[in-house]
Amino acid sequence: MTNSFDYIVVGGGSGGCVVAGRLTEDPGTTVCLLEAGDDGRSAAVTIPMGTVAMLPTRLHNWAFQTTPQDGLEGRRGYQPRGKTLGGSSAINAMIYVRGHASDYDEWAAQGNDGWSFNEVLPYFRLSEHNEHIHNEWHGQGGPLWVSNLRTDNPFHDRFLEAARQVGLPRTDDFNGPQQEGVGIYQVTQKHGERCSAARAYVLPHMGKRSNLHVQTHSMVQRIVFEGARAVGVEVLRDGVLQTLRARREVVLAAGALQTPQLLMLSGVGHIHELGQFGIPPVMHLPGVGKNLQDHPDFIFGYRSRSLDSMGVSPRGGFRMLQAARRFQLERRGPLTSNFAEAGGFLKTRPELAVPNIQLHFVVAMVDDHARKFHLGHGISCHVCLLRPRSRGTVRINSRDAAAAPLIDPAFLQDPLDLEEMVEGFKVTRSLMQAPALSAHITQDAFTQHVKTDDDIRDVLRQRTDTVYHPVGTCRMGTDENAVVDPQLRVRGLHGLRIVDASIMPTLIGGNTNAPTMMIAEKAVDLIRGVSRVQATSASNSTKDPSHVL
Incomplete structure (x- = not known):
């Protein structure tokens, strides 16, 4: 296997699967998708009821814990996160919910041009194949199947x-x-089976697209920089450390808990926090790991x-x-x-x-x-x-990428x-x-x-505890505490983008899986510099729905 690709995508969850699947629709673009878990094909994933075997255990699950929560009488909360191709979309309750229109309009009002509800709705539709609802609110023909129970x-x-x-x-x-x-609720299922992000965007193409390279059981240790440019990653697989190089971009899609962890391990974060662990700084970005929000x-x-x-x-x-x-x-x-x-x-x-x-x-x-x-x-x-005021943090506790991050959602x-x-x-x-x-x-x-x-x-x-919706730890914005700009590029660096729930400026009013896939669909256009939604919007929308919901 070659060690050089156009794009390296770190994390095979909801964001990473969408990016890898969409970018490799162009046969001239090579993508390496890295996932720490397995290929997400087990019966526990495919059979919807398998959730009960995965959610409370370490089966396909990082099964993190929070720090002691003052608002919860000092209890440690539980933070299950998917560890398999498909990420948390492979272990979640499959609920297809987008949030409220006002959530996205608030993102745009904060200076994030292009992220209003009217501008992101076409990307929701682009991803979706709704088996039962056919109207201007929903899509048909997309990779992600949405069905009635x-x-x-x-x-x-x-x-x-x-x-x-x-x-x-x-x-x-x-x-x-x-x-x-x-x-x-409608659910992300196809013919009664789970339709994870992997099943929708990646698994159908493995072995068929020569430009799609999927490497499972691969734990990324750090991002490799040359000056201010991300040029690849160091990854540990079967006890062997290898360096993979990205000719165009490294795309982080490790989720709201592990994306900030990987940035900090790579020298991107608050310079004083990095210094506590002797990590050489690459870029002082004080917002990395801050602004954690969860329901x-x-x-x-x-x-x-x-x-x-x-x-x-x-x-x-x-x-x-x-x-x-x-x-x-x-x-x-x-x-x-x-x-x-x-x-x-x-x-x-x-x-x-x-x-x-x-x-x-x-x-x-x-x-x-x-x-x-x-x-x-x-x-x-x-x-x-739905819209808690409390804000928490994700921090590192070690220079070891395999060590769990310190997760403090600051509940209540x-x-x-x-x-x-x-x-x-x-x-x-x-x-x-x-x-x-x-x-x-x-x-x-x-x-x-x-x-x-x-x-x-x-x-x-x-x-009280989580309902599994952590977001916001690499916030999108235009101020000095933002981590990515509205094009999802990490501020002050080159060749590095983030495409997962960590970029959400505020927590949306609903389940976060469908919005994460929407973010990734939009990111594909930002990466390519070509929009796919103009024709979609014109053909599928007979009225402007952004003022309702």
């Missing part, structure tokens, strides 16, 4: 009826003209006798055997579940301009990220704060975050106590003794 679970109707009973609005498409409301999340859990919910029981085991047969024959039923099958975007106060909380309704009882098992069956409901550090979570708690509990759901509940597992606002604050501090 195939579980046929009656809890969908019960959840929607509960929302009606308590007066919550309904929406049929969280990515359409009205985000606010309760509904059933703080609380989970209600309830026991149920209904076998429509998942759990551990003799009758449930027999149903799973039937479900396995059905999946084999039809690619339908419980094994196609993403667990978080329904949800909503809601306002805790009517005067708010946009929803400030998101719900994920789960057809199983979840405790500590599924790391604690409970016998029997149950249901759960997450409530997360801002007291207003806690108060909004109290409001979200009340809205969610009201929904779960509606007759359509309470009729199937036998016990409130975690909050039955919570009565007062102080009780709510206490249980929030005791049980």
Whole structure:
């Protein structure tokens, strides 16, 4: 294998797969995609229910922990991140959500030209093949399959009826003209199987495109610079350290936790922090690793006798055997579940301009990220704060690239975050106590003794953690603390770009996988210097949708 390529992409997750797959559509462009994990083809990845085997374990998962969180009574939080081709899109709940239009308009208002909602919507459509919705909001023919759930679970109707009973609005498409409301999520699945970023953009072309080189089990140690120009990377594979060279660019796509770590290990970051580890500075960029944002999340859990919910029981085991047969024959039923099958975007106060909380309704009882098992069956409901004010950091703890970074999301550090979570708690509990759901509940597992606002604050501090959406640690902007410019080029350096969730200036109001792939689709045009979206926008849009949602 050659050691020189036009582009080296570090990280085979949602951003990296899109960039590698799209750039190699040009047969004259060579790309090397580096991934620390395996090729993402295992049954645990392909079968949607495999999430439950990966999320709480180290299977295809870095399984990081946070530093002790003052806002969570000193607890360490959990930060699962995908370690396989496809990255976190290979282990996540597959929910296809873009966020609110105002999130992207805010990016543009901060000086990030080209990133308003009206300008990024065509890139969402470019990536998407929506199996069921055909209108100006959605795309057809893209690599990423987006489908309705195939579980046929009656809890969908019960959840929607509960929302009606308590007066919550309904929406049929969280990515359409009205985000606010309760509904059933669409998922990144193709014919009942997970459609990860790898399956969408890379796996179909491996062995067929001679210009696409995918190197798994490869841990990048540092970026190689000649002066202020990135010219390659040092990578460790099977105990052998090798240097790969990039003729045009190195593209970092290692995610919001490991991209800043790799920059700092390579001499790019705050000069004083680098000096603590004896790392020779290449570029003083004080914003590297700062501005970490994540959605703080609380989970209600309830026991149920209904076998429509998942759990551990003799009758449930027999149903799973039937479900396995059905999946084999039809690619339908419980094994196609993403667990978080329904949800909503809601306002805790009517005067708010946009929803400030998101719900994920789960057809199983979840405790500590599924790391604690409970016998029997149950249901759960997450409530997360969409736009937290707290800001955290990612720092290095060693010069060893294999050592986990120090992750401090600073959950509930801002007291207003806690108060909004109290409001979200009340809205969610009201929904779960509606007759359509309470009729199937036998016990409130975690909050039955919570009565007062102080009780709510206490249980929030005791049980809140991530809903897996870290962003912002290599913020895009034009000020001195920004890490990349609006073209995603690392400021002050040449031949180095970042294409992952770390570039988000602010956390979007929703799940972050689809926005990360949108960022990568747009990055491909920025890299090439040629836009693919003008014709797409003209043919697919009959009106300007940017003012709604």
